[in-house]
Amino acid sequence: MGVVYFHIHTDIDTNEVDSGVVAKDASGRHFQLNLAKFYLSGIVLYKADGSTYTLNNVYILKDMENEVYYADSVPTGNYTSVSFNVGLDAAANAKAPSGYVPSNVLSSTSMWFGSTSEGYIFMNVQGLADTTVAQTGPVNSPFNYLIGTNAMLKNVKMPAMDAAMSVVTNQVAYVHIVADYGKLLSGIDFKTQSNASPYVNAATAMQIDNNIPNMFRYEY
Amino acid sequence: MDKVIKFLLPLALLGLVNCTTYKKQDLYPSQSGSCALDTVKTVSFSKNIIPIFKTNCSYSGCHDDLVKAGSLDLDSADAYTSLMKRGTGYVNTSNPQASLLYSQLLSASQPMPPTGRLSDCDLQLIQVWMQQGAENN
Numbered sequence: 001m002g003v004v005y006f007h008i009h010t011d012i013d014t015n016e017v018d019s020g021v022v023a024k025d026a027s028g029r030h031f032q033l034n035l036a037k038f039y040l041s042g043i044v045l046y047k048a049d050g051s052t053y054t055l056n057n058v059y060i061l062k063d064m065e066n067e068v069y070y071a072d073s074v075p076t077g078n079y080t081s082v083s084f085n086v087g088l089d090a091a092a093n094a095k096a097p098s099g100y101v102p103s104n105v106l107s108s109t110s111m112w113f114g115s116t117s118e119g120y121i122f123m124n125v126q127g128l129a130d131t132t133v134a135q136t137g138p139v140n141s142p143f144n145y146l147i148g149t150n151a152m153l154k155n156v157k158m159p160a161m162d163a164a165m166s167v168v169t170n171q172v173a174y175v176h177i178v179a180d181y182g183k184l185l186s187g188i189d190f191k192t193q194s195n196a197s198p199y200v201n202a203a204t205a206m207q208i209d210n211n212i213p214n215m216f217r218y219e220y
Numbered sequence: 221m222d223k224v225i226k227f228l229l230p231l232a233l234l235g236l237v238n239c240t241t242y243k244k245q246d247l248y249p250s251q252s253g254s255c256a257l258d259t260v261k262t263v264s265f266s267k268n269i270i271p272i273f274k275t276n277c278s279y280s281g282c283h284d285d286l287v288k289a290g291s292l293d294l295d296s297a298d299a300y301t302s303l304m305k306r307g308t309g310y311v312n313t314s315n316p317q318a319s320l321l322y323s324q325l326l327s328a329s330q331p332m333p334p335t336g337r338l339s340d341c342d343l344q345l346i347q348v349w350m351q352q353g354a355e356n357n
Contacts, residue, residue, distance in 0.1 A: 005309075009290075065306065065307045066307040067307055067308050068308070163330055164329050165329050166327070171317070174323055174324070176290075176330075220330055
């Protein structure tokens with residue numbers, strides 16, 4: 001067995017960003033992220049022969065402050081691709097954060113809508129945008145997007161890696177991924193679609209949810 | 221040799237060193253015939269680590285201060301800050317072998333540097349530097 005970690009960058013287009021840093025997306029829009037979190041679960045590693053290894057009960061809460069996340073011990077071998085869910089499976093989504101010890105990522109009350117019927121916030125994105133047409137104004141228009149509910153659980157199947165990820169006994173291997181919030185928020189009008197969740201402006205939330213598979217790419 | 225034993229024995233006893241990584245041939249790699257670990261007790265970031273980056277990583281188009289491949293700038297002036305940036309995971313003082321930096325150096329599929337694996341001596345210098353607290357010394 002070897003160990004697999006995820007290394008996930010937070011980017012706007014090709015600019016790696018920290019909280020509060022203004023960047024320009026591929027369409028030329030200026031915005032900053034003040035908070036950007038999402039859950040990863042249902043991780044599956046693929047080998048070239050088509051066989052898979054599923055990381056059961058592995059939940060990762062990606063935030064802007066951390067890039068490296070332990071995933072699991074996995075059988076040695078060369079893995080050529082990975083898939084994962086952005087969000088939580090129905091069983092996990094039906095529980096409450098209070099049922100977990102504080103060190104468990106599922107204990108985060110800030111990633112919960114507040115009741116088991118509403119469930120967890122799969123993705124929480126907040127920031128400020130320049131809403132001027134010319135994109136020469138201040139970045140002062142707030143946006144706030146919450147994705148959740150079982151209907152918005154999104155599976156992401158990454159393409160084949162350029163070079164297979166070799167998992168070697170007693171060594172650590174990293175899956176290097178970039179999360180591009182420019183792509184996530186592509187097509188969203190910061191002026192007229194400034195906030196959304198499954199319970200408020202659900203159509204906008206679904207529009208963002210449908211962008212999720214496009215926001216991930218390998219780092220290399 | 222006595223110096224090597226004096227240095228390694230306490231570490232091995234503390235379980236900080238994987239003995240298999242400290243074979244004699246590793247400490248005296250054939251290409252250079254010697255390793256800085258033979259003569260220094262404390263690995264220096266500026267004297268021992270930066271030269272490794274200069275030779276193998278921070279050249280133009282890679283981890284230099286312009287391109288910063290993977291958002292990692294290993295140029296002499298910025299390397300420490302870049303490596304130690306909170307949350308990046310490049311450095312892990314409690315488990316150097318799990319660090320992003322060390323793992324990439326050993327990676328079979330995406331090795332860094334892509335031109336060829338570092339010498340065992342250089343790898344050990346980086347590992348020991350982390351074990352010793354990854355000081356900016």
